[in-house]
Amino acid sequence: MVTIQEILIPFHRLTFELEIDKFLLNISLILMMMTNIMQQVDKQWLMIDYILSRTSPTKTLIKLTLNIYIKLMGWMLIPIASGSLGLTLSTWVTLLIWCEMFMILRFKHVHSKTIYFSLLVLMIVAQSLVTFVPGLTIFILGSVALLQQPYFWIGMKILLWVLLIGSKLQLIKKYESLGGEA
Amino acid sequence: MIKLNQVSKVIKGTEVLKEVDLVLKPGTCVMIHGHNGSGKTMLLRLIARLIKPTSGTIQYEASYRFGVIIENPTFFLQESALYNLKYLAGINQMISETTIINWLKTFNLDEVKHKKVKTFSLGMRQRLALCQAFMEEPDVILLDEPFNGVDEGNLEKIYQIIDQMKQKGTLIVIASHVKVPVEGLIDEEIKLSDGKMIERRS
Numbered sequence: 001m002v003t004i005q006e007i008l009i010p011f012h013r014l015t016f017e018l019e020i021d022k023f024l025l026n027i028s029l030i031l032m033m034m035t036n037i038m039q040q041v042d043k044q045w046l047m048i049d050y051i052l053s054r055t056s057p058t059k060t061l062i063k064l065t066l067n068i069y070i071k072l073m074g075w076m077l078i079p080i081a082s083g084s085l086g087l088t089l090s091t092w093v094t095l096l097i098w099c100e101m102f103m104i105l106r107f108k109h110v111h112s113k114t115i116y117f118s119l120l121v122l123m124i125v126a127q128s129l130v131t132f133v134p135g136l137t138i139f140i141l142g143s144v145a146l147l148q149q150p151y152f153w154i155g156m157k158i159l160l161w162v163l164l165i166g167s168k169l170q171l172i173k174k175y176e177s178l179g180g181e182a
Numbered sequence: 183m184i185k186l187n188q189v190s191k192v193i194k195g196t197e198v199l200k201e202v203d204l205v206l207k208p209g210t211c212v213m214i215h216g217h218n219g220s221g222k223t224m225l226l227r228l229i230a231r232l233i234k235p236t237s238g239t240i241q242y243e244a245s246y247r248f249g250v251i252i253e254n255p256t257f258f259l260q261e262s263a264l265y266n267l268k269y270l271a272g273i274n275q276m277i278s279e280t281t282i283i284n285w286l287k288t289f290n291l292d293e294v295k296h297k298k299v300k301t302f303s304l305g306m307r308q309r310l311a312l313c314q315a316f317m318e319e320p321d322v323i324l325l326d327e328p329f330n331g332v333d334e335g336n337l338e339k340i341y342q343i344i345d346q347m348k349q350k351g352t353l354i355v356i357a358s359h360v361k362v363p364v365e366g367l368i369d370e371e372i373k374l375s376d377g378k379m380i381e382r383r384s
Contacts, residue, residue: 046256047270050314053230053248054273063273176233178193179223179253 004082008091009142016131016144023127026141030123033075033095038116040071041102045112049177057172065168068099086150087142093157094141098123100164107171109178183207184229184246184322184353189238191224191377198224200377201238206355208321211348211367214357216374222357225374226252226324229355247274249320251328255311259300263291263310266299270314277318285317288343290336304331312340316347323347323354341367 002022007029010022044064051060072095079091098119105115126136127143134145138156146153184206191199199221206212206229216222227233228240230250257266267282286292289309299307308331315323329337341364344354348367362368373381 043258046258049230049232049250049252049256050270051273052232053250054270054318059273177227178233179227 004078005084005087008079008082008087009144009147010127011131011144013147018128018131026127027124029078030127030141031120034098034116034120034123036075037068037072037095037099037102038112040068041099041106042112043071044068045106049179052177057175058169061168061172065103068103069096072099084150086154087146089154090146090150090157091141093154093161094139097139097157097161097164100161100168104164104168104171107168107175183243185239185241185243186228187239187241189228189235189240191221191228191233192236193224198377199228199235202379204372204379206322206353208353209348209351210369211344211354211356212370212372213362213368214355214372214374215359216357217359219376220374221377222374223253223326224377226250226326226355226357229322230324244321246322247318247320249315249318249323250325251308251311251315252324252326255307257299257307257310260298262296263299263302263313264295266310267314267317271317274318282317285313288316288339289313290339305333305336308332309336309340312343316343319347319350319352321352323352325354325356325358327358327360328356329358329360 002025006022007025010019010026011017012019044067048060048064051063055063075095076092079088082088101119102115106112123140126140130136130140130143130145134143137143137145137153138160186202186204189199189202190197202225214222214225224233228235230248230252232252258269263286264282267286268279271277271282283292283295286295289312291306291309291313294302294306299310302310308328312325312328315325328340332340341362345364345367348354356362369384371381371383372379
């Protein structure tokens with residue numbers, strides 16, 4: 001029986017080696033989460049002209065972000081089942097980081113499917129290499145480093161999340177809603 | 183009043199609008215004609231402040247509220263018509279649900295207000311888009327091909343509503359390849375070709 005914690009951190013507790021079966025489950029979970037983020041961001045983007053024509057870019061951004069976060073709440077329940085507060089908080093912040101990365105690239109007019117595949121590949125590579133490069137922990141769901149120093153990595157993830165929100169705030173001010181013509 | 187002075191827009195190295203001069207007055211209806219890619223939609227986007235001019239200026243005499251339909255009408259397809267309108271009305275919270283429902287009635291969408299937008303025909307989506315553009319009675323209404331897929335009966339109704347809004351002092355700008363057959367509704371016609379204004383008639 002594989003536990004939620006083993007799916008989120010697919011490494012052997014003693015040898016720190018990547019366990020392929022759990023890694024595949026981990027990737028499947030990332031795939032489902034990413035797909036849902038893409039769908040939610042795309043859905044909100046459909047209305048961006050209508051929202052931008054009604055309010056300021058900053059308020060548009062807040063409305064879009066809150067709506068997307070609310071729609072992703074279901075995923076927040078999964079890490080709770082791990083029984084670990086650190087892992088739960090870390091997974092929540094990671095999900096928000098992915099969401100912010102997705103939105104930033106949308107503000108840069110990068111096509112949704114391009115973002116999806118790029119982020120997916122980045123996450124798979126990061127998950128595979130995290131044992132050798134612990135810094136990659138800030139992008140992914142879990143690693144051995146996260147188990148050892150959970151609150152340090154949660155702090156780093158929150159810092160990254162705040163930086164991404166700051167970047168997004170700057171981008172929305174310069175954003176041009178070009179629609180399908182551009 | 184909205185004044186465009188020598189407005190140009192370059193996107194990815196292509197000049198999509200070239201030195202457009204235009205004065206748009208409240209209580210008038212302006213029609214923009216032009217073939218696909220002539221710059222009609224870009225001009226509407228610029229007026230709506232969804233994009234910024236590369237050169238030239240756009241002056242707004244007041245802090246206008248906008249109602250827009252730009253390109254194809256898009257909504258949350260899995261949600262109802264009423265949900266979509268309530269979502270948009272919730273941004274500025276200026277109108278009540280009763281007002282929204284009255285607008286749905288005006289556009290003959292009252293009976294399908296609880297149906298998911300994905301079940302709507304193109305004409306129904308177009309009317310829903312018009313509904314969202316008109317419902318808050320904004321100062322400026324910008325409509326990009328608003329008559330696509332709309333049947334004759336509803337077209338007449340839309341012309342009437344446009345006329346009523348115009349009488350109330352709303353500035354309405356319509357980009358369309360369709361000629362409006364109603365006498366006196368259009369105050370000014372503009373023709374764009376390759377981003378340049380080539381004709382202007384009052």
